[in-house]
Amino acid sequence: xxxxxxxxxxRFVQTQLARTQIEIGxxxxxxxxxxxxxxxxxxxxxxTLGLGExxxxxxxxxxxxxxxxxxxxxxxxxxxxxxxxxxxxxVLKGKLLNMQRRRVxxxxxxxxxxxxxxxxxxLDKRMIxxxxxxxxxxxxxxxxxxxxxxxxxxxxxxxxxxxxxxxxGWGGFLQFAAERYGVxxxxxxxxxxQAALANERTAHLPVETKLLDYQALDGQxxxxxxxxxxxxxxxxxxxxxxxxxxRLLVPDGLMLLHTIGGHSSxxxxxxxxxxxxxxxxxxxxxxxxxxxxESLFVIEDWHNxxxxxxxxxxxxxxxxxxxxxxxxxxxxxxxxxxxxxxxNVFAALFRARNISLWQVVLSPHxxxxxxxxxx
Numbered sequence: 001x002x003x004x005x006x007x008x009x010x011r012f013v014q015t016q017l018a019r020t021q022i023e024i025g026x027x028x029x030x031x032x033x034x035x036x037x038x039x040x041x042x043x044x045x046x047x048t049l050g051l052g053e054x055x056x057x058x059x060x061x062x063x064x065x066x067x068x069x070x071x072x073x074x075x076x077x078x079x080x081x082x083x084x085x086x087x088x089x090x091v092l093k094g095k096l097l098n099m100q101r102r103r104v105x106x107x108x109x110x111x112x113x114x115x116x117x118x119x120x121x122x123l124d125k126r127m128i129x130x131x132x133x134x135x136x137x138x139x140x141x142x143x144x145x146x147x148x149x150x151x152x153x154x155x156x157x158x159x160x161x162x163x164x165x166x167x168x169g170w171g172g173f174l175q176f177a178a179e180r181y182g183v184x185x186x187x188x189x190x191x192x193x194q195a196a197l198a199n200e201r202t203a204h205l206p207v208e209t210k211l212l213d214y215q216a217l218d219g220q221x222x223x224x225x226x227x228x229x230x231x232x233x234x235x236x237x238x239x240x241x242x243x244x245x246x247r248l249l250v251p252d253g254l255m256l257l258h259t260i261g262g263h264s265s266x267x268x269x270x271x272x273x274x275x276x277x278x279x280x281x282x283x284x285x286x287x288x289x290x291x292x293x294e295s296l297f298v299i300e301d302w303h304n305x306x307x308x309x310x311x312x313x314x315x316x317x318x319x320x321x322x323x324x325x326x327x328x329x330x331x332x333x334x335x336x337x338x339x340x341x342x343x344n345v346f347a348a349l350f351r352a353r354n355i356s357l358w359q360v361v362l363s364p365h366x367x368x369x370x371x372x373x374x375x
Contacts, residue, residue: 022072108189129169130258169227171207242292263355
């Protein structure tokens with residue numbers, strides 16, 4: 001058997017779960033129901049990869065998956081598990097290779113190109129695939145519109161400006177900025193499906209989405225926006241990313257970086273997420289961003305609203321589950337469980353405040369007289 005059941009593995013897992021108030025076979029929404037006793041050995045030997053894959057395989061369930069995962073994360077249960085081969089492999093790959101530049105288009109092909117039908121069903125009407133701003137919003141559409149307007153106000157968009165959106169997705173920000181603020185602009189993405197739909201949706205506006213790696217860009221822009229793309233850049237490329245942005249931005253321009261961030265500096269991602277959701281993805285730290293922007297930019301503002309990502313992800317999850325009857329002919333049951341696990345585990349991470357969502361405003365030489373923060 002590949003995951004031999006052992007009393008030792010089961011006892012270890014039970015001991016760890018006891019610290020989280022999760023019961024095996026319990027009746028509360030966050031309790032875990034085990035369908036395959038080999039689960040314990042698999043999780044002990046394969047860590048987060050084994051936990052995620054075993055859920056995909058139907059080896060366990062929890063009625064409230066987000067609450068179960070939140071309790072595990074909040075208790076830092078992973079710290080008590082031995083280092084597994086998948087994690088060691090992820091660390092070594094991150095140290096020895098530069099996968100983000102060797103396979104620039106991989107995340108587009110494996111994640112963003114899997115089907116516009118899926119994303120249209122799950123996301124808001126503009127198909128914004130990043131954290132909403134829920135301060136005064138009661139639904140997903142309003143939260144995403146508030147986030148887009150917040151960005152526009154933070155960088156002081158004015159009619160006639162030319163903007164660049166690095167990692168522009170389905171063109172939602174460009175469309176919003178052009179319609180509401182009278183700007184023109186260019187977006188870049190490595191996803192064929194995103195580029196095609198973005199250009200179809202914005203054909204009537206002075207904006208264009210290019211299927212292009214950001215390092216191949218030329219020109220000058222009054223403002224640069226990057227929303228939910230920096231997580232794909234890789235720590236070895238952070239400096240080159242900001243050097244490129246500095247060359248593309250006019251001397252008195254502003255840049256806004258919207259990114260998920262980690263609370264410690266790392267050189268790799270999570271093995272399950274890397275394999276199934278975001279190939280070669282990793283989260284930057286404050287220290288890594290600070291080092292990468294030295295002598296290139298003045299950091300004018302740093303806004304953390306990571307708790308809002310929990311609400312956003314659970315809204316996506318609700319819409320995904322509701323749309324599944326219409327989607328299931330294109331995707332199988334294992335995909336359904338994978339996607340639910342993805343949305344719930346990230347919601348749990350933000351709920352536990354293990355990761356954050358940052359909006360950072362940057363200027364090449366400092367705003368004369370000082371920058372006024374916008375919230």
